[in-house]
Amino acid sequence: MKFDPESFKQLAKEDFDAAWNSGNDVVKQPALNEQYPHISLKYGKPHPVYDTINKLREAYLRMGFDEMMNPLIVDEQEIHRQFGHEALTVLDRCFYLAGLARPNVGIPEERINSIKGILGDIGDEGIETIRKILHSYKKGDIEGDDLVIEISEQLGVSDTHVVEMIDKVFPEFKELVPQSTRKTLRSHMTSGWFISLSSLLEREYPPFHFFSIDRCFRREQQEDAARLMTYYSASCVIMAEDVSVDYGKAVAEGLLSQFGFEKFKFKPDEKRSKYYVPDTQIEVFAYHPKLVGSNTSYSDGWIEIATFGIYSPVALAQYDIPYPVMNLGMGVERLAMILNLAEDVRAMTYPQLTKYSNWVMKDRDLAKKVFVDKTPLTDEGRKICKNIVEQCELHGSEPSPCECFVWEGTIEGRYVKVWVVEPEEDTKLCGPAAFNEVVAYYNDILGIPNNKKWQKAFENDSARTGIRFIDAFASKAAFDIEEAVASGETETETRVRIVKVPSEINIKLDPLAQKYITGKNKNIEVRGPVFTTVRAKIE
The missing domain is CATH 3.30.930.10 (Bira Bifunctional Protein; Domain 2)
Known part of the structure; x- marks a missing residue:
């Protein structure tokens, strides 16, 4: 839900305060969201010192x-x-306060040509204008952060050129040293x-x-x-x-x-x-x-x-x-x-400064940073993806060679038929790792089967990504079919064999998660034999 400033203005402050103060932190958020569905409400987290x-x-x-x-x-x-x-x-x-003294900047003859070379032909009047402005700056009539804009406006030149002039022509500004006050x-x-x-x-x-x-x-x-x-x-x-x-x-x-x-x-x-x-x-x-x-x-x-x-x-x-x-x-x-x-x-x-704080991400936070990379864009593509998963769930253990029909219909005016196939003998439609799920477990990212061996890893539902190898593969296969239709191809095949890294199965980690896992010397073990192929004919 997007934040709508106009809707938010319509919410009377006393009503909001009364609603907010009526409940505790655990229940107030969903209660308020239900009471005011047109407004996206979020109760922020205070800093411990300011709190x-x-x-x-x-x-x-x-x-x-x-x-x-x-x-x-x-x-x-x-x-x-x-x-x-x-x-x-x-x-x-x-700590004593210090400030930069304002230099007494002159414009001798040898500097005039340099000034004109940067600002253009501003004439003697322009040089005199710069003298007066620098004098006013020295007296304190013009503040330092107004110096550039004052010269720029009075001479009608860009502030970029004025900055260049001050940098190249007046070394006094670079040589300034802070002078302490008594404050x-x-x-x-x-x-x-x-x-x-x-x-x-x-x-x-x-x-x-x-x-x-x-x-x-x-x-x-x-x-x-x-x-x-x-x-x-x-x-x-x-x-x-x-x-x-x-x-x-x-x-x-x-x-x-x-x-x-x-x-x-x-x-x-x-x-x-x-x-x-x-x-x-x-x-x-x-x-x-x-x-x-x-x-x-x-x-x-x-x-x-x-x-x-x-x-x-x-x-x-x-x-x-x-x-x-x-x-x-x-x-x-x-x-x-x-x-x-x-x-x-x-x-x-300063928890945001890594030199002070120990960066900690919980498994549930890491799980949220794992996602499927390429996904279908059309309704037809999403249906293909869904059907691929269903057919693999039904027939994944079927001995090969074999094929299972997935879907037929039109995409962007072109007729498409899709199958899951395994042409080789003495194997199965899907490899043994096809239904492994990606989970975060003690800050490791693992692609593992949901069996007794890994029971503890699956106990924390919030650390499960809900992404199985077959889900990510099916999404990539549907995406490839859409791409083939758009590029005018007549057939396409998406195949995965032994997965060694997440990208080979169309799974991607957020760079922050990658950085965290690497920094903590933890592991990314998303691998295994998937051996699944999707073919499509396009007319």
Whole structure:
């Protein structure tokens, strides 16, 4: 069913939401498709990190926290205000922002001929126009991504020629080197909270309850299974006269219990960040039954999941904040790993990148990527294919020499008669592998008979392709007959003997399946003696 945008617009949003929310994930999809048959509905699969972010947002909102977006770009002076003498060690972990300086580009006499050779005879006025545009670019009046189009439009030349001119005539653009600024990408949410709370106090009085879930960036020496250079922080603050460590404990329990955590332990954090009051920086350990007996390193159920503390009055004073502030933070990816029992944050976050993740295809997925290559295009051809299979099923064991009539009729105005034949003696109409079926079995692609030996391979119906050798061969024979009719031939014969590769029996694997099987050192064993022949007379 194709997606119809106009039909989709006719579906009232409240009706859809009510229908969607009325059922669970297992039953809602078919129920909705039945209720709205004119619309192709598909419930997509969320990314585990973004799914966790959504759940965290809802959890914070249920607890009465207001959502806030904190500054992402932070001047290094803010880090000095927050950390004092420790600022340099913190800044060592920060990414500094850099930009390309705008070159002072001149047009000396020797460049003019080169410019005209590329852009054509633009005259002295054209050269002067380029000078003015480059000067405006240097001053910042014209943005870099508008430079080419500005020259192109004012001179009436193609942008391709302008790009060529800049590349060949002005080497200054190639020699540009990034120059660092004093601005950093936020390495932790705290740097944003100080700025936001300080500004907010200019117009409102506490108490404040805020949360923010957003990216942070940390210049790690290397990424590994437990850390990335960019991650999501789920952070909250409470500002009030009576804020204490007990606030942090209550928020941690209230937040994490919504994700299935049942028991909690609170231990002093040995890191002791300077922006926290001494002895108020606490690590939160929580017990989740899902971890018990898992293949993770936390099979006892306990894991360190969050940290909270009370901001130091010294750091708060740098921002003229006279009230105590409790801050709790946790890594979203860490929580997502727990909920999904993931062991490597890189593989969970970037499953599409082969250097991080282990590519896994289930047998049912592989089976869907096996198909018959050449198939008949006409109704008559499809009938021939069907009849070939039926006759082989009825007479496949008949001793040879023998022949079985398959079909007669007209195709595109030409009269056609078709037989399955075996002219050789002391054999049968069909070889012993003719009725082998292609199945996926432990990531191997096998062409095997449905017998006791291979009983386990046939137990998984979703891993069966439903394609037997005789089905694929009959399809190719019917296709060949159609081709012979179209090309004016008077007879045709399609024969298969001992099959060694899938293509010899008209079976094809999707390139992704081929790549996966090869990469996993698995096997494609579609082979065997089929010994079947189809002949056709065409008048």
